[in-house]
Amino acid sequence: MTRQEVAAIQVCVRVRPAFDASASESVQCTSNEVKFPACPPMRFDKVFNGASTQEEIFGSLKNLIEPALSGYKSTIFAYGQTGSGKTHTMLGENGGLSICATKMGLIPRCSRFLFSRIADTTQAEPGAVQFQVRASFVEVYNGRAYDLLSKNARKPLPVRESADGEVDIADSVQLAVHSTDAVLKALQLGSQNRATASTDMNLHSSRSHAIFILRIEQRKKSGKSDRGFTKLVGRVNMVDLAGSEDISRSNAQGQRFTEAVQINTGLLQLHRVLEAVRAGSSFIPYRDSVLTRLLQDSLGGSSRAVLLAHISPLQLDTRESQSTLRYAAMAKHITNKHVQHTEEGEEDAHPMDGDFSDPEGMNRRTVFLHTQTHGRVFARVAGERGGRLVLLVHGSGPSNSSIWWNGLVQQLLTLD
Secondary structure (H helix, E strand, O other), rough: EEEEEEOOOOOEEEEEEOOOOOOOEOOOOOOOOOEEOOOOOOOEEEEEEOOOOOHHHHHHHHHHHHHHOOOOOEEEEEEEEOOHHHHHHHOOOOHHOOOOOEEEHHHHHHHHHHHHHHHHHHHHOOEEEEEEEEEEEEEEOOOOEEEEOOOOOOOOOOEOOOOOOEEEEEEOOOOEOOHHOOOOHHHHHHHHHEEEEOOOOOEEEEEEEEEEEEEEEEEEEOOOOOOOOEEEEEEEEEEEEEOOOOOOHHOOOOOOHHHHHHHHHHHHHHHHHHHHOOOOOOOOOOOOOOOHOOHHHHOOOOEEEEEEEEOEEEEEHHHHHHHHHHHHHHOOOEEEEEOOOOOEOOOOOHHOOOOOOOOOOOOEEEEEEEOOOEEEEEEEHHHHHOOOOOOEEEEOOOHHHHHHHHHHHHHHOOOO
């Protein structure tokens, strides 16, 4: 790891349009202030009024995204009360995926931007630089973590920390993606598995916190040897937090009530983490919830971050809107240390690295098999982790791999 920069979380506000022209509004805003009647104005890095477009919002955030191509982490949080337009901002109009230029949400726009920059870089330095992008889509529902891209998406999974301090859902699927179309397919698959329901405040209320992740690895020839390279590992987290919910207004009952309690509890724990980080506490309660554990690196950690707070302009939503902005104001005082993640290596130095350049998206790689007679042998396979694998070819390698494979082939040839 090299180069460190320290900067505060960027905080922006988006005011949802008032769909009912007859409803009373209570919010006044300028380009960086929001004001409620009889209250002092609240200042933020940027305020988007109800007429702001998806393109304008992305245009103000793309400088946060680009460093992920150079080994940095970036996070976008969408936060606000239920029905305030968070999923609309992240995915597209009415919370549905759209590729229309005017309706497209932040996640598809980020994907299109990143792949455009990757194409520019590889064309400018042909043969000298390569990129690999993988997508994950996870959710926290009722306080438990789920992998939305898994074939068993309703199986709760543990959260684990790797040796290098990376916190992730264990064994979550990482799809190799080579275009925005592939990212949209992953988004569609995950969105179908995400927990949503209808309440009195939102016909399509998200009942979980969702995190869409793009991991971006760049390898560039280092010139130190014929096979030497420098690896930069970046990451973009796009977080759609479930909306805070006034149960007396949403009329949540039964399972919806349980979900609402869990959502509000998770957001309360997020509030405690923000408070502790802002106060410079020696103990930060990241481990008190699955949500804050997964977001640890974005809250006082090493990630660039922007919190995009969503509010309603309507008078009847004033209390919830003010609560949202108090959260946002707290985040303004949190600083993260932006760390560039770099690593020196050599091509094929580690067989488990697999194929770096895989244009067909087959996820080809080397894996080790554990055998009773010859210990660990290795094989070349294709396919996604957790699913069926296709054996491509075997090769000579450690622990007498060729001997074991030759014996297996002879056994297969004798089968009817």
